[in-house]
Amino acid sequence: xxxxxxxxxxxxxxxxxxxxxxxxxxxxxxxxxxxxxxxxxxxxxxxxxxxxxxxxxxxxxxxxxxxxxxxxxxxxxxxxxxxxxxxxxxxxxxxxxxxxxxxxxxxxxxxxxxxxxxxxxxxxxxxxxxxxxxxxxxxxxxxxxxxxxxxxxxxxxxxxxxxxxxx
Numbered sequence: 001x002x003x004x005x006x007x008x009x010x011x012x013x014x015x016x017x018x019x020x021x022x023x024x025x026x027x028x029x030x031x032x033x034x035x036x037x038x039x040x041x042x043x044x045x046x047x048x049x050x051x052x053x054x055x056x057x058x059x060x061x062x063x064x065x066x067x068x069x070x071x072x073x074x075x076x077x078x079x080x081x082x083x084x085x086x087x088x089x090x091x092x093x094x095x096x097x098x099x100x101x102x103x104x105x106x107x108x109x110x111x112x113x114x115x116x117x118x119x120x121x122x123x124x125x126x127x128x129x130x131x132x133x134x135x136x137x138x139x140x141x142x143x144x145x146x147x148x149x150x151x152x153x154x155x156x157x158x159x160x161x162x163x164x165x166x167x
Contacts, residue, residue, distance in 0.1 A: 009051050012039050016059040020068040025136065037101050037141020038148060040081040044097045045149045049085035056081035075112050080105030080138055094149055098142035106135035
């Protein structure tokens with residue numbers, strides 16, 4: 001990976017962490033952190049699958065350590081990042097990166113969170129318990145991510161770096 005790509009990855013991690021400090025929405029047992037999902041979509045569009053998953057994982061780990069995320073931050077962000085990045089990689093349509101984030105986090109990760117929470121957190125809940133919170137967070141974040149990414153696509157900076165970033 002190039003220094004340029006690593007720098008952008010670090011910047012996106014910092015934005016996601018700062019965003020989780022200031023922007024959260026209470027949704028029952030969990031809190032919605034839409035900035036993380038927006039960063040997943042932006043990373044998917046700008047950088048591709050592997051860097052986006054690394055960004056999501058590093059962000060989740062740091063959020064857990066600083067107390068702005070629970071263990072659910074890992075499946076909640078990484079699965080969405082994978083789906084968003086693969087959707088964009090295969091289609092080159094920004095809106096499909098957003099849909100990938102919603103499906104990955106809002107549906108798949110919310111279902112995986114049930115046994116994950118039981119195993120690692122000692123919480124026993126019904127199969128669809130996490131889905132409303134995960135869907136809310138990922139939908140808001142995906143929309144924000146697509147809007148920001150489409151704005152970034154119009155800048156000279158991203159046009160200049162795009163070919164070297166997405167490999």
